[in-house]
Amino acid sequence: MRDITSKVFRSNRELAAKLIKIIEALWRNIKxxxxxxxxxxxxxGTHEYTTTHYGLRSILPEGIDMVAGPGCPVCVTPSFYVESAIKLALEGVRVYTYGDxxxxxxxxxxxxxxxxxxxxAVGGEVQIVYSLLDAVKDxxxxxxxxxxxxxxxxTTYPVYASTIIKDMVPEDFxxxxxxxxTPPAAEYAINKVGRVDGIIAPGxxxxxxGGEAxxxxSEKYNIPTVISGFEPLDVLISIVEILRQIDERRPRVVIExxxxxxxSGNIAAKKMINQVFEECDAAWRGLGFIPKSGYRMRQxxxxxxxxxxxxxAEPSPADWSYDLSPGCRCGEVIIGKIKPVECPLFMKKCTPNTPxxxxxxxxxxxxxxxxxAGTFRFHRKQLHSSLD
Ligand code: SF4
Structure with missing residues (x-):
């Protein structure tokens, strides 16, 4: 187990050490x-970043595993939308997109x-923007x-809805x-992965x-669910809360x-979304269709x-094919079934520069x-020794 001396914990070393001790004590009881x-x-995805970048897995007791979930919007956007956007850009329609x-x-x-x-690169009309408002201005x-x-x-849909409600959208836009x-995808992941003992829900x-969502x-699957902030200490406190609930056998939703x-969340924002968009069954890249998990424009x-x-035309569930390139195992990575290092293409055919x-x-x-984070070297070593 790693000593808590990394730069993250330097200012809060004592608190982090106390939290680890509480985690260890709770884990002993649970065992x-x-x-x-x-x-x-x-x-x-931001919690996965905190967990990985700050090495939280390495300071947790053996037996407690942290896995990624489907909470990266870029990862789960079906290829069909990217293909449609490429087609339009090549036909001369300007496509505004976020950088990732x-x-x-x-x-x-x-x-x-x-x-x-x-x-x-081949002359299509594509413009990177930081926000919808930048795109509208342009x-x-x-x-x-x-x-x-x-x-x-x-998180992002209230801005889209308010821009539409305020009639700020240009004519040819x-x-x-x-x-x-997100909650329907979390349920999908729980069902697919077989067993999840706790959820660190997106902040x-x-x-x-809101927490109520x-x-x-949490009630249907008896799963401790903690809505967590993104600092390493937030995640450690959330793990303490999850273990405490498991130990007390009293699963519920807690807001850390x-x-x-x-x-209740942001009621005004939810109202705006609801005015413009309605829920529909929707495809997630690598996962397929999930009931009531997407937005579409109201009539x-x-x-x-x-x-x-x-x-x-959007593909129907019956026409939908598994939309990952051959060999890519993102569908398993984003429900925590495997770790990225278990994909044979990781850091070989697939790297941050050549995704x-x-x-x-x-x-x-x-x-x-x-x-x-470069932690793949550590985890790959661990994976290989566990397979020996
Ligand atoms: S490493 Fe594998 S699972 Fe991850 S994005 Fe690349 S191909 Fe997909």
Missing amino acids: LNGVEQLKIMNFC AYRLPAVKKIEGVRSLAEAR AVKDKKESVFLAIGFE RFIVAGRL HVSTII WKPL YTRAVSW QYQELDALRKYGI YGPCMVSSEGACSIWAR
Whole structure:
């Protein structure tokens, strides 16, 4: 076990040491009941970053495993949306995208092109923006037929909704609506992975949806669920709370990130989303269709839907194929079934500079986080010794 001397804990070393001692004591108690392994899922990519970058796995007692969840919006955006955006960009429609989605590799090549970055390199109309408002300003200035690749979770959708409600969208501006909802994906991951003993629920998303959104999941599966902040100490405190609930056999939702999250969330933001968008069954890259896990435009706003305007039909669940390139195991990485180092392509065919799969692109993607932290050497060694 690593000594708690890393730079993260330097200012809070004593508190971190106390938390580790509490974790160890709780774990000893839990083991008395015959439990040998616990699996805690970090739903959110930013929590995976904290866990990996600060080496939290290495200071936890043996038997407690932390796994990644599907909480990286870039990773789970179906290839179909990227392919549609590439097609439009090559046809001269300006596509606005965030920087990480710009590099997101599609499964199918469109006219030899596999990402928006490549589309731009061959003359396609692609513009990177930091926000929807930047895209709107640019489109107003240039009066260009445009499309915004609207990926994201519940956190990003209030801005899209308010821009539409305030009638700020230029005439020739449309949205590729690829928004996804997080609690249904967490439920999917729990079912697929077989057993999850605790969930560290996403802090950013919960500022909008509130703690109450996680209650049905926690109650249905009896899973301790802690909405956590993103500092290493936040994550350690959340682990303490999860272990305490397991020890007391009293699973429930607790908000650790009280400085930003309330029980009911941001009611005004939820109202705005609900005015413009409605829930629908939706595909997640590498996972397939998940009931009630996506947004689509409500009837009165459908004229803003890019796919509708350009006559691009979304695949139905029956037509949906598994949308990862051959060999990519992102579908297992994002439900915590495997660690990034268990993908044979990790840091070989697939690296942060040459991403082959979607989890290697964004700073919130599990494979990219492991690659950039360099911890893969440590974990690969551990994995190999456990296989010997
Ligand atoms: S290392 Fe690359 S190919 Fe393998 S699962 Fe991760 S993103 Fe996919």
